[in-house]
Amino acid sequence: MWASISEGQRRSVLINAFLGALLGSINVSSVVIALPAILRGIGLSINTSIGFMIMAWIMFAYPLVMAITVALIGRLSDMYGRGRVFTIGDVVFTVSSLLLGLTPGYGTIAGFQLVAYRFIQGLGGAMMFGNSAALITDVFPPERRGVAQGIVGISFSAGSVLGLVIGGLLATINWRWVFLFNAPIGIVSIIWAYKSVYKLPAGFTRTKIDWIGASLLTLSLVLLLMGLMLSMTPYENSSLGWGNPMVWTLLGTGGALFIVLFIIEARITEPMLRVKLFRIRQFTYGVVSSLFLFLAQGANVFVLSLLLQAIYLPLHGIPYADTPLWAGIYLIPSSVANAIFAPIGGKLLNKFGARVVSTLGAVILAVSFELLTLLPITNFSYVWFAVILFIMGTGSGLFQSPNLVSILSAVPPTERSAASGLRSAMQNIGLLMSFAIFLTLVLTGASSTLVRSIYNALVSAGVPVSDAVRLTSIPPVYALFAAFLGYDPIRTMITQASISLPANVLSSIDQLSFFPSAIAPAMAVGFYYAYHAAAILAVIAAVFSYLRGREVFHHNTVETTQVAAITNVPEGINDPDPNYNNNGNPNIDIKSDPVLRKAYAAYLLMNTELGETVLSNITSKDLIYAIAITSKLPNWFIEFINNINEYNINMSVIESLTKYVNVPNWLMEVINGWLKINSLNSNNK
Template structure:
């Protein structure tokens, strides 16, 4: 008979496979989705952002709440519910009716529902594995679980490219059979190993304050990326400023409330454990650095490198995913190995080394020219994938091992919240740097380039292109210049010679014009990311020796109790 721990690993791995696959399928298929619902990328930035980020924002908001509730009502029950919600949302996405803005809003809503299901899965999968596997095997289990997620990501890239070329709705349908199988299997096979503590109360006040504070912060960050009035980003938008400010104040108030509630949602006592705190700080700093990397590399490939190497804009989303496979391969190779090593040697050296490798990788990326040699690029991102694999599995095992068994749902939720929040913040930071640098440098660069090819009459028009529009157009598989020219009166385009039109509408002209400024902005972002990664390495190094709650803290507590009894 198969041991239960392998049943738990296979089931939770199916969930993480589905989650990673779904994320990459949507990322690769966005051009087909936007064309399918007839949305213009030049005036629909908000839909793009919410389809991309809505899932992670909702997951970040809910995972701690769900983790805490799961400690009370049962992790397996909440995990099963997550599979069901995710599957229903996938079906709703597939049958989305209509076109235009209405269809876009529906997609955003259904992605948010998917995020709710994802929160139930993310908040409980690590806790279920930590219960099923003994302390000496948790690193291996969590590492292998992450590696299977990477395979899901690779499958998502391939399936996204194939299905998007057939029918855009199919990219959502692919998750349905996995979701149905996972829902049935988890319901029949997973067991609640630790008894839920039904005597605890749900921290309603804490849940509300926490949810509202994080919603305000993350929504503010999302709209901070969007243009506001005549400004290229929205960081001076009163809504953005007030949203983030009120959210931060409410979060501070939430921490004070949690210290006084009998059964708090956010288990602050976990942060009294040094190993837990160091692992948590390393997660948020590493995610701030690494969370936006894949999206920035996708933009670099789609907007510049692939068009310069003869790929049409329409196929760049798929090929960008293919060319980023070394990043996933590095993580996949090292993830399970590092998890096994952490069971034997602890997380401190492995996680710290992984973060140092990541930091060096960011510095190496700053040395690349925009028309780089792909082999060099592939080696750098593979190297970074190795570093990430060295960090993630041991660090997660360290965090979960340090948490008391009865609070592992909360610990898993805190870990997932830090991961998703850090990733969203990272994307906001990366985008802001890139857009602000392009805003300053792109207009004069475009004007000079247009004058050089005899299209000076277009300079007043093209030099006013919002960088956000140009970047998102390339991201969605549109040639930015061709898209803009198609919206102009025929009298303007007819004044240009056919040779001039052929030059500026080619795959090569716009990437060559935008590349120097884009690379300058990426270098700034990579320097900042490298600094955050090295700070995360310091936090990781300060975690002290490996703590396993059942072995260390519980035994100390039992020994103290025996000594107290002997004294009496």
């Protein structure tokens, strides 16, 4: 498609993809920081089971729907057009944001409405994100894709920071504005998308929707997420729920259904999950390396935020209500580096290939996690912390855009949305799994001494032994989640324990420094466990990235060979013809000539909607030039064609010329198709 797209359309696609990714990223972090205000606004408390459940689903509904639906939406996009589905997703996202901001009611009813609308918002986000990368691959030539994907990658980093700032500020005014601020941006994006992206060529084929595959994928991921969420809640005398038989039942059933899904999808003719793409080595190793890298990124998203909000910031005088905002500000160096090096990674892609650049990025990320183990968790220098974060963002930026380009360039154009959907699904699954993995690592490392440390600190502050026992009987995970969401962990524990303490004792333990000082010695081991695990995951990502094989990216690379493999090539391609070799491919160096490249792309796409679009972008002057080159007419004639005015050539000239020169069979089919389209247009006029 990219050979027939104007520069203005490319810019429109890039801007729309950037805005879509930016809005989606903002709406993850802004909602997390605004959760206390949202729950207070609808009259729910995190200390109740229903409040905790609704809080969790408001957080996880959006990425869960993304993980469930992007593969199905990718398939639908390949069928009906990526631009159309992207624009419809923009509409769904904006409308659901309005519904979230205007949610009526109070209490549990309002909470369930918010969860439902977050599911719808996730569907809109999936329709945009599942197509943004594929659209960029469609409309940008190979040598420019890396930079374009890098620019979109900036939006994820910028959005995560902007979301914390926007959510923190708007939540102080009214929690509804956290969602309503999307509306004006969304309306502008919809209008722009409709005028440009929506009108991009439609899909290649029409096939049946694989509802069985979609249902199995949905059920398996829901069960897996429910099992992971249950694993993060206490069970009996344990701080976590891994001893709960229901956790393993949910995870085992979800995993089994996922395996069944792959078996079924590999055998049916029109699967929703394009399992056959995993036969492509470059695609498979790129997707798997992306999964492990996003698992490792959980240490950046969750572990470092927990470290800052539960320990470091309160020890330095930041109130718990303000820690989510300040944590976002403290983590800015990582986002800045990601924004700088994502486009740089795209440029290096053309010179060194995705295997080298992405592998280097994953290794740098692993090194940054190991460097974190050299810092104390309570009183480190922010300068060194910022330097390590910058290195972390550098690694992430270098990895993502080359890896994305490599994944999508390895698959046929008709499968790009499906491939992008699979990649997005794996990334979202990785992020969802990372929360449970790293919370488990942090608490496992601290489990032997954490409760004893809190108990000793409470008794030393004057809390009666009986009350200290009741307070420490509450699993520490509740206090950590409270700190992560901006609640005072000590007051949360006191409320859950339903105890009353003397004013002087309460004042002593309610100091900002009390809770972080009590848990820091025990938590240090847990944080170091998490850092080492993140480094190992990043190294695994680097290994898979390297195993994708040698890649060479040329500036003039064209993908007509991939298109030829998946379109209906007209009869006659194997006829004896001086312009063809034994494999049926032209002997002429088509890829070095943009006019011939466009004409040959039209030939390979004959009898498709996209083929008609390419044909309509070929001018009469282009056809005369193509006839001259392929028929090996004298150079003076080719020079003459280059200098004449387009309007001096009409259809009769082309028809006459084909009678007197030896036009290749493939170009003759293009000419006939072009004459047919232009004849219809002339009659309509």
